[in-house]
Amino acid sequence: MTAAVEVVDLVKHYPKSAHNAVDGLSFRVPPGEIFGLLGPNGAGKTTTVGILTTRVVLTSGYAAIGGVDVARDPVTARSKVAVVPQRVNLDRSLNVRQNLLFHASYHGIGRTERHALASELLERMGLADKSRARVDDLSGGQAQRLMIARALIHHPEVLFLDEPSTGLDPQARLFVHDRINDLRAEGVTVVLTTHDMKEAEKLSDRVGVVDHGRMLTVDTPAALIKSLPGSGTVDTRIRPNGADRDKLTELLAELPGVRRVEPLSGPATADGTDPEIALRLYVDADPGSLLGPVAAELHEHDVVVSDLSPGSASLEDVFIELTGRDLR
Numbered sequence: 001m002t003a004a005v006e007v008v009d010l011v012k013h014y015p016k017s018a019h020n021a022v023d024g025l026s027f028r029v030p031p032g033e034i035f036g037l038l039g040p041n042g043a044g045k046t047t048t049v050g051i052l053t054t055r056v057v058l059t060s061g062y063a064a065i066g067g068v069d070v071a072r073d074p075v076t077a078r079s080k081v082a083v084v085p086q087r088v089n090l091d092r093s094l095n096v097r098q099n100l101l102f103h104a105s106y107h108g109i110g111r112t113e114r115h116a117l118a119s120e121l122l123e124r125m126g127l128a129d130k131s132r133a134r135v136d137d138l139s140g141g142q143a144q145r146l147m148i149a150r151a152l153i154h155h156p157e158v159l160f161l162d163e164p165s166t167g168l169d170p171q172a173r174l175f176v177h178d179r180i181n182d183l184r185a186e187g188v189t190v191v192l193t194t195h196d197m198k199e200a201e202k203l204s205d206r207v208g209v210v211d212h213g214r215m216l217t218v219d220t221p222a223a224l225i226k227s228l229p230g231s232g233t234v235d236t237r238i239r240p241n242g243a244d245r246d247k248l249t250e251l252l253a254e255l256p257g258v259r260r261v262e263p264l265s266g267p268a269t270a271d272g273t274d275p276e277i278a279l280r281l282y283v284d285a286d287p288g289s290l291l292g293p294v295a296a297e298l299h300e301h302d303v304v305v306s307d308l309s310p311g312s313a314s315l316e317d318v319f320i321e322l323t324g325r326d327l328r
């Protein structure tokens with residue numbers, strides 16, 4: 001089956017740059033998949049999306065949309081893609097509906113069809129009553145929904161969404177997530193770039209983690225989490241009661257089945273002398289089976305335990321494990 005997106009040994013070198021922004025990147029997205037393209041700041045995601053949407057010229061390698069080579073036939077490739085950027089780039093001189101009509105006419109859609117499509121998309125994006133509103137009068141969430149409507153008007157095969165819910169309130173975010181899931185049902189391929197690991201985990205069929213212009217791993221969020229050493233967790237909130245915190249952390253880390261222990265942020269007491277602390281234990285064993293031994297160890301050192309709960313690692317843990325904690 002022809003891939004919706006195919007990238008092979010892709011390289012992008014910006015002039016005067018000391019290193020390649022994209023440095024031998026390869027991945028494949030089958031039609032109808034929601035693919036999360038993840039990576040730290042500067043990893044090369046925007047550049048890759050820029051190449052796939054024909055806004056950036058590749059240095060070497062191959063990039064194709066629905067089998068169309070973006071370097072050889074950018075016009076056809078462009079007709080198959082749509083982009084929803086992070087920043088609002090609507091035409092402020094046009095009203096809401098006109099933004100859609102103008103975009104449809106740019107893509108050669110006839111008058112009757114473009115009016116019907118505009119009405120349908122405004123309805124679907126919850127903007128029917130904003131049809132004549134000025135772009136400047138839209139909220140952030142409404143502008144985002146209008147950009148998604150605009151992106152969909154020429155029936156793209158692949159939709160690139162850049163940080164789709166940054167700055168949206170929970171209601172608007174859920175609405176956008178539901179619409180993205182609708183696209184999956186309709187067979188539209190979605191490439192999602194986001195720094196929100198919860199969003200990526202929730203929406204993506206598979207994710208690819210990029211760093212320094214290279215693909216580190218590609219798999220389903222569940223498989224990536226499962227592959228993480230210590231993919232189970234035990235969270236505990238304790239008051240050390242005078243016990244040495246570093247020593248406690250060491251003792252917990254030495255329990256059989258515990259791989260490592262990390263502090264989670266937690267509230268401190270007013271005087272700061274004996275603050276309550278929250279720790280996360282990453283465990284190889286079944287997290288439930290460790291609750292007893294952890295409680296016993298803490299009890300032995302007179303520590304007050306206010307919470308002890310089993311859980312599982314998250315996509316964020318996978319991301320940090322792969323790309324490290326250093327700021328970029």
Ligand SMILES: Nc1ncnc2c1ncn2[C@@H]1O[C@H](COP(=O)(O)OP(=O)(O)OP(=O)(O)O)[C@@H](O)[C@H]1O
Pocket residue numbers: 014015017020021022039040041042043044045046047048
């Ligand atoms: N127009 C440009 N000219 C020169 N260097 C660039 C240009 N655009 C990006 N870069 C560099 O290329 C590298 C990759 O940047 P890119 O924007 O693709 O990363 P990103 O993963 O999208 O980052 P972010 O998550 O911050 O958006 C970075 O080192 C960046 O500084």
